Amino acid sequence: MKQPRARIAGYVAGKTLQKGVSPKFVKEVAAYLLSEHRVDELASLMRDVQADWAESGYVEVAAYSAHPLNAVAKKDITRQVKTLYPRARSIVITEKRDPGVIGGVRIGLPDRQFDLTVESKLRTFKQLAIAGKD
Amino acid sequence: MSSQTDLSITELSDDIRAAIAELKKRPEIESVGIITRVGDGVAWIYGLSAAGYNEMLEIEGVNGKKVTAFAFNLSEDEIGAVLLGEDTDVRAGATVRLSGAVLEVPVGPELVGRVVDPLGRPLDGGDPIKAKQNSRVERQAPGVLDRRSVYEPLMTGITAIDAMVPIGRGQRELIIGDRQTGKTAIAVDTMVNQAKQETGVVNVYVAIGQKLSKIAALQERLRREGVMDQTIIVATSPADPAALLYLAPYAGCAMGEYFRDNKQHSLIIYDDLTKHAQAYRQMSLLLRRPPGREAYPGDVFYLHSRLLERASKLNDELGGGSLTALPIIETQAGEVSAYIPTNVISITDGQIYLETNLFYQGIRPAISVGLSVSRVGGSAQTKAVKAAGGGLKLALAQFRELAAFSQFSTDLDEETRHTIERGQRLTELLKQPQYSPYSIWEMYTSLYAATEGAFDKVPLEKIKPAEQALHRELKSKHAKLVDALNTGDKPTDAQNDTIMKAAKSVAQTYEAEESRKAAISADKAEDRKSANG
Ligand SMILES: Nc1ncnc2c1ncn2[C@@H]1O[C@H](COP(=O)(O)OP(=O)(O)OP(=O)(O)O)[C@@H](O)[C@H]1O
Numbered sequence: 317m318k319q320p321r322a323r324i325a326g327y328v329a330g331k332t333l334q335k336g337v338s339p340k341f342v343k344e345v346a347a348y349l350l351s352e353h354r355v356d357e358l359a360s361l362m363r364d365v366q367a368d369w370a371e372s373g374y375v376e377v378a379a380y381s382a383h384p385l386n387a388v389a390k391k392d393i394t395r396q397v398k399t400l401y402p403r404a405r406s407i408v409i410t411e412k413r414d415p416g417v418i419g420g421v422r423i424g425l426p427d428r429q430f431d432l433t434v435e436s437k438l439r440t441f442k443q444l445a446i447a448g449k450d
Numbered sequence: 451m452s453s454q455t456d457l458s459i460t461e462l463s464d465d466i467r468a469a470i471a472e473l474k475k476r477p478e479i480e481s482v483g484i485i486t487r488v489g490d491g492v493a494w495i496y497g498l499s500a501a502g503y504n505e506m507l508e509i510e511g512v513n514g515k516k517v518t519a520f521a522f523n524l525s526e527d528e529i530g531a532v533l534l535g536e537d538t539d540v541r542a543g544a545t546v547r548l549s550g551a552v553l554e555v556p557v558g559p560e561l562v563g564r565v566v567d568p569l570g571r572p573l574d575g576g577d578p579i580k581a582k583q584n585s586r587v588e589r590q591a592p593g594v595l596d597r598r599s600v601y602e603p604l605m606t607g608i609t610a611i612d613a614m615v616p617i618g619r620g621q622r623e624l625i626i627g628d629r630q631t632g633k634t635a636i637a638v639d640t641m642v643n644q645a646k647q648e649t650g651v652v653n654v655y656v657a658i659g660q661k662l663s664k665i666a667a668l669q670e671r672l673r674r675e676g677v678m679d680q681t682i683i684v685a686t687s688p689a690d691p692a693a694l695l696y697l698a699p700y701a702g703c704a705m706g707e708y709f710r711d712n713k714q715h716s717l718i719i720y721d722d723l724t725k726h727a728q729a730y731r732q733m734s735l736l737l738r739r740p741p742g743r744e745a746y747p748g749d750v751f752y753l754h755s756r757l758l759e760r761a762s763k764l765n766d767e768l769g770g771g772s773l774t775a776l777p778i779i780e781t782q783a784g785e786v787s788a789y790i791p792t793n794v795i796s797i798t799d800g801q802i803y804l805e806t807n808l809f810y811q812g813i814r815p816a817i818s819v820g821l822s823v824s825r826v827g828g829s830a831q832t833k834a835v836k837a838a839g840g841g842l843k844l845a846l847a848q849f850r851e852l853a854a855f856s857q858f859s860t861d862l863d864e865e866t867r868h869t870i871e872r873g874q875r876l877t878e879l880l881k882q883p884q885y886s887p888y889s890i891w892e893m894y895t896s897l898y899a900a901t902e903g904a905f906d907k908v909p910l911e912k913i914k915p916a917e918q919a920l921h922r923e924l925k926s927k928h929a930k931l932v933d934a935l936n937t938g939d940k941p942t943d944a945q946n947d948t949i950m951k952a953a954k955s956v957a958q959t960y961e962a963e964e965s966r967k968a969a970i971s972a973d974k975a976e977d978r979k980s981a982n983g
């Protein structure tokens with residue numbers, strides 16, 4: 317009776333990759349979640365959809381930074397993402413402003429996050445410093 | 451494949467979230483469901499997650515027919531609903547709407563004199579019922595503080611009951627016995643008595659799965675007896691969906707409660723709760739509730755306890771109204787320890803137990819003296835009847851015991867024979883035909899005369915005629931005494947003397963007739979002898 321979430325995600329991902337996001341489709345998904353009492357699962361479902369997209373070569377990256385990214389930074393991100401998803405054919409970077417990010421950029425990927433911020437570099441440095449006399 | 455390059459999960463997520471919020475604002479999304487399966491009077495509905503237990507649902511049936519159902523099984527992703535109409539009018543795929551209301555029936559004086567189904571729709575061919583008020587079918591019973599203990603009698607007009615197992619207003623007295631033992635007759639006579647004695651008690655007769663011809667005959671009889679004017683009949687036949695049978699007692703109860711809650715008195719008869727339990731079992735099995743003992747669902751006790759709990763005597767602040775219940779249970783081969791009988795026995799305040807044996811011996815009503823009890827009615831008994839009935843139960847119990855032991859014995863001692871003869875006469879006296887309830891004075895004078903031994907010499911088959919002669923005599927010559935006794939007060943010694951005198955003189959004529967007959971037959975024998983000789 318109850319559909320596994322992965323299956324719903326697969327359906328949504330496939331449909332959107334083929335035909336894009338139409339208001340009618342959005343409504344369909346909304347109505348389904350409502351009638352199934354699964355509105356709570358929306359966030360997880362979206363993460364699954366994002367992963368499915370990536371799996372099919374469409375990687376959407378959210379880049380959080382305090383200031384707009386320049387072309388060099390974007391290229392750098394694309395390169396990094398390519399190493400993670402070798403099969404990626406299109407990589408779309410969605411920029412997000414986050415004043416809390418000190419220097420650099422934090423990248424949100426479907427199934428992982430990586431940090432290119434100054435803060436994390438400092439943290440890494442501190443850990444290394446404590447760990448040994450390198 | 452991936453032709454799209456402008457997809458954004460954040461946007462998609464926000465869009466869906468907005469769409470959900472939009473849909474939630476429109477109520478029909480939550481309150482429209484679809485029938486997935488239907489059959490045997492139940493329907494399974496997908497959607498309608500907001501439905502409440504017992505909530506009324508409206509199904510769009512075939513050819514635009516609207517079929518009512520009520521939600522009975524609420525599970526996470528499906529609702530089991532019970533149809534109140536024909537399941538042939540409902541197809542899978544039909545739309546279902548919530549009504550937002552739990553089941554209600556019309557109540558009030560407009561229903562009196564009518565025959566209705568459990569939804570208050572007329573079955574007597576009369577006009578639609580225009581009641582000013584509706585009441586919920588399932589209602590909470592009055593709490594302890596809202597009640598007062600039973601103290602006013604509800605006379606059945608049947609001497610054996612009023613004298614030995616008296617019923618009070620607000621009481622629940624079970625009528626139990628095998629099939630065809632006169633269960634319905636007792637209930638009907640009680641209704642008749644309410645009219646004959648002009649008690650003003652409103653009768654509600656709930657027929658559960660009874661043949662329509664039987665119900666029609668009853669209605670006609672009640673009309674002829676002048677009882678229909680203070681009676682409501684709630685009727686269901688075996689052809690009706692199980693859900694209607696299940697609802698009938700609760701609907702009838704709501705109709706009776708109206709009078710209770712408006713400072714009046716009402717009497718409700720459930721004929722019978724055995725069929726009611728069976729209808730409930732059928733519904734429950736179809737809805738795949740787990741079966742328990744005798745395949746009844748686990749909550750079958752609650753089925754009847756919540757119903758019978760609603761019979762009550764209200765306290766004075768609430769108007770002092772009452773609802774008396776006479777549930778009927780049919781047993782198999784006198785088996786009172788079966789599941790449903792034990793349940794209902796434990797819920798009620800006593801039982802009138804009818805025996806097939808007695809019925810076929812011609813002792814009708816076939817009330818078993820030993821097994822019938824009334825746990826609260828004693829305080830409601832009229833003083834007059836109490837005075838005469840006090841020793842009756844004991845005398846009869848002793849008699850039955852002795853009679854059983856002594857059937858084969860030829861030489862009985864004087865005392866035993868006396869007890870037996872008295873017992874036989876009392877038993878004879880308690881026989882009573884249908885539709886002829888006794889007034890208090892009739893009960894009292896019969897019982898008093900017999901227990902005081904006035905009829906000891908009257909032959910058994912002449913007991914009833916002698917009783918009738920006594921009643922005629924008193925009615926014509928002692929009208930004042932009759933009126934005084936009918937108030938129910940404890941009779942005075944002078945009154946008792948008058949009764950005894952009348953009884954003895956009546957008895958003599960029957961004794962005399964008997965000895966004269968004996969003499970005649972003896973003469974004839976003599977004649978034959980001499981003719982032969
Ligand atoms: N006091 C009585 N005197 C003579 N006949 C009676 C008396 N009471 C009942 N009867 C007759 O006995 C028969 C059965 O009575 P009744 O229908 O009341 O029994 P019941 O137990 O309700 O039967 P069922 O199990 O079919 O509902 C009827 O024909 C009725 O007329």
Ligand SMILES: [Mg+2]
Pocket residue numbers: 633634635721
């Ligand atoms: Mg009957």
